[in-house]
Amino acid sequence: MEEKLRLLDPFTEEYKVSADLGTEQMYQKIDKEIDSPTLFDRWKTQQPQCRFGQEGICCHICGMGPCRINPKKSERGICGATAETIVSRNLLRHVTAGAAAYIHHAKRAATTLKETSEGKTGFSIKDEKKLKEMLRCLGLQESSSPMEMAKSLADFFFEEINKPVEEPSAFVTAFAPRKRLQVWEELNIIPGGAHSEVLESITRTMSHINTDPMELLLNATRLSISSAYTGLLAAVMFQDILLGTPKVTSVQTNLGVIDPAAVNILVHGHQPLLVWKILEHSQDEDLLCRAADAGAKDIKVYGSTDVGQELIGRGNGSARLAGQIGSWMKQEFAIATGAVDMMVVDFNCTIPGLKAMAERFHTKLLSVEPVVRLEGVDTLAFDPSKADEQARAIVEMAIEAFTNRKPDRINIPEHTSKPIVGFTTEAVLDVLGGSLSPLIDAIVAGKILGIAAVVGCTNPHRGRHEMSPLVLAEELVARDILVVSSGCCASDIQHSDIMTPEGYHYCGDGLKEVCYSLGIPPVLSFGSCTEIHRIVEVVTALSHTLNVDTSQLPVAVSAPEWMDEKSLADGLFSVALGLFTHVSPALPVTGSKFLSRFLSHRESKRRHMRNESTIVDILGGEFAIETDPVRAASLIEYHIAKKREKFL
Numbered sequence: 001m002e003e004k005l006r007l008l009d010p011f012t013e014e015y016k017v018s019a020d021l022g023t024e025q026m027y028q029k030i031d032k033e034i035d036s037p038t039l040f041d042r043w044k045t046q047q048p049q050c051r052f053g054q055e056g057i058c059c060h061i062c063g064m065g066p067c068r069i070n071p072k073k074s075e076r077g078i079c080g081a082t083a084e085t086i087v088s089r090n091l092l093r094h095v096t097a098g099a100a101a102y103i104h105h106a107k108r109a110a111t112t113l114k115e116t117s118e119g120k121t122g123f124s125i126k127d128e129k130k131l132k133e134m135l136r137c138l139g140l141q142e143s144s145s146p147m148e149m150a151k152s153l154a155d156f157f158f159e160e161i162n163k164p165v166e167e168p169s170a171f172v173t174a175f176a177p178r179k180r181l182q183v184w185e186e187l188n189i190i191p192g193g194a195h196s197e198v199l200e201s202i203t204r205t206m207s208h209i210n211t212d213p214m215e216l217l218l219n220a221t222r223l224s225i226s227s228a229y230t231g232l233l234a235a236v237m238f239q240d241i242l243l244g245t246p247k248v249t250s251v252q253t254n255l256g257v258i259d260p261a262a263v264n265i266l267v268h269g270h271q272p273l274l275v276w277k278i279l280e281h282s283q284d285e286d287l288l289c290r291a292a293d294a295g296a297k298d299i300k301v302y303g304s305t306d307v308g309q310e311l312i313g314r315g316n317g318s319a320r321l322a323g324q325i326g327s328w329m330k331q332e333f334a335i336a337t338g339a340v341d342m343m344v345v346d347f348n349c350t351i352p353g354l355k356a357m358a359e360r361f362h363t364k365l366l367s368v369e370p371v372v373r374l375e376g377v378d379t380l381a382f383d384p385s386k387a388d389e390q391a392r393a394i395v396e397m398a399i400e401a402f403t404n405r406k407p408d409r410i411n412i413p414e415h416t417s418k419p420i421v422g423f424t425t426e427a428v429l430d431v432l433g434g435s436l437s438p439l440i441d442a443i444v445a446g447k448i449l450g451i452a453a454v455v456g457c458t459n460p461h462r463g464r465h466e467m468s469p470l471v472l473a474e475e476l477v478a479r480d481i482l483v484v485s486s487g488c489c490a491s492d493i494q495h496s497d498i499m500t501p502e503g504y505h506y507c508g509d510g511l512k513e514v515c516y517s518l519g520i521p522p523v524l525s526f527g528s529c530t531e532i533h534r535i536v537e538v539v540t541a542l543s544h545t546l547n548v549d550t551s552q553l554p555v556a557v558s559a560p561e562w563m564d565e566k567s568l569a570d571g572l573f574s575v576a577l578g579l580f581t582h583v584s585p586a587l588p589v590t591g592s593k594f595l596s597r598f599l600s601h602r603e604s605k606r607r608h609m610r611n612e613s614t615i616v617d618i619l620g621g622e623f624a625i626e627t628d629p630v631r632a633a634s635l636i637e638y639h640i641a642k643k644r645e646k647f648l
């Protein structure tokens with residue numbers, strides 16, 4: 001049953017956790033029939049959450065601690081650290097972890113590219129044009145051999161990430177918006193080698209080393225730039241080269257896509273390489289015969305979270321993803337359908353509570369990434385040179401798990417939707433006829449007021465799942481603001497018809513006309529959270545085409561339910577790019593008067609009245625904290641209107 005995501009009154013009793021009927025139905029089933037708390041139940045038991053943690057004023061990095069800053073009782077930690085030091089040091093620690101995870105992801109893709117170039121893997125070069133473009137931008141030699149070029153690119157990446165901090169990263173200087181580079185150069189925040197930057201950052205945050213809040217903040221900003229180019233950009237580009245650049249397509253989404261008659265494999269995480277091979281081998285004739293012998297009519301692979309977003313625009317040969325289940329917060333509910341035989345987890349966003357749910361069903365959990373370890377769960381660490389045999393082994397395990405299924409425990413909600421997905425910079429240019437001019441003309445004519453990116457994770461912090469990204473997207477398009485989305489926000493919005501061509505009925509008149517004439521939805525799905533890079537690419541292209549700095553564009557960013565440390569790195573990078581950046585929940589900086597005033601939109605207005613400088617003065621971007629998505633849309637609209645005054 002395809003239907004529009006039903007928006008619910010967050011204060012009704014009827015719906016307990018989610019605006020999505022499928023999730024809500026599964027939650028109520030688990031509540032009544034299965035003795036297994038979910039993420040939503042655990043969220044409730046944590047309320048009220050600790051104010052010291054929320055505000056970032058708890059420090060436990062040395063044995064004298066933990067210390068908490070309480071203005072009425074203790075304004076400093078035992079060592080004398082102020083709230084400003086503790087908050088900024090904690091922020092840098094968070095950003096370091098997030099940046100390291102992105103860079104780790106890029107390294108995994110680079111290793112696969114290198115081993116492929118040496119003929120050691122079953123992968124090949126699927127996007128030679130992009131490979132050549134990368135070489136050209138980085139000043140490397142092209143050759144007639146794709147494998148030689150791939151080797152040269154992978155080798156260059158490893159040399160780059162090992163450079164000292166003093167030598168600017170070529171991945172930043174080659175791909176960042178030109179006018180932005182000047183801003184970053186003046187602030188000395190163009191990063192060097194990513195490994196060195198991570199090492200330098202974590203060293204500075206050890207106890208009693210660096211206590212200057214401004215310096216720690218600039219360090220975090222510099223690292224966020226390193227993460228954006230050596231992490232996100234490199235991962236996206238290498239994956240495009242190996243798997244092909246995604247294409248615009250449509251896909252069935254939500255829990256209702258699960259087929260009770262098939263062997264079902266759910267892939268969950270962020271890294272699409274091994275799971276792409278699983279998709280391919282799920283259609284091997286001999287494995288399909290074995291599945292049939294076990295009583296299944298097919299073998300199906302479904303996406304969950306970002307790795308699903310990575311696969312839906314790609315496919316592998318004739319093998320296609322059977323559907324995208326949804327955001328990371330659906331993982332326990334997918335298992336509770338009783339029809340997921342195997343769940344393959346490849347990187348972050350696998351919750352520790354997942355195993356408890358899997359134990360109540362027959363689902364086999366498997367980690368496929370060396371750094372991902374779940375207590376009591378098997379690991380088959382991805383080895384690019386063995387990817388084909390590993391993928392086949394995983395499909396065999398899924399067939400085996402299927403034989404343990406208990407048909408009387410299967411309960412799959414009916415709800416599905418069919419959004420348009422797979423937008424990239426290339427796809428946007430394609431839709432626009434090869435140049436950004438039609439988009440710019442529509443902005444100048446006021447048909448589109450501006451562009452807002454609604455990106456990143458989802459978070460139960462408002463007590464209802466799937467509300468904020470969708471309400472925000474609906475509010476923005478109604479105000480003629482084109483929305484681009486990625487990450488779990490995109491997974492949530494995909495459950496609505498706002499991501500179909502019919503979605504233009506949500507729009508204001510101007511945006512409606514543009515969407516109707518181009519045949520596009522008003523919310524463009526740009527894939528995974530790593531693929532936020534593709535949105536940065538579009539913003540960079542706009543800045544170059546118009547020869548203006550990114551901070552001058554009528555563009556804004558929202559992370560309406562940010563959750564992990566990667567999001568903090570992304571958020572800071574967005575501000576470093578000069579963009580107005582809405583976040584909810586509040587960043588863990590509000591315990592520092594200096595940081596909250598310096599970073600925050602509302603406070604910065606007051607500081608300007610006192611002639612004090614804020615982050616807008618040095619970077620052009622700022623954070624706006626607002627938990628209500630309707631009010632957040634108004635803030636974004638106001639910001640875009642201001643930018644238009646200068647832009648036009």
Ligand code: SF4
Binds near residue numbers: 060
């Ligand atoms: S570094 Fe200072 S503030 Fe932090 S735990 Fe140690 S004594 Fe307390």
Ligand code: SF4
Binds near residue numbers: 349458487488564
């Ligand atoms: S967007 Fe956030 S929550 Fe979703 S999969 Fe990516 S990191 Fe995890």
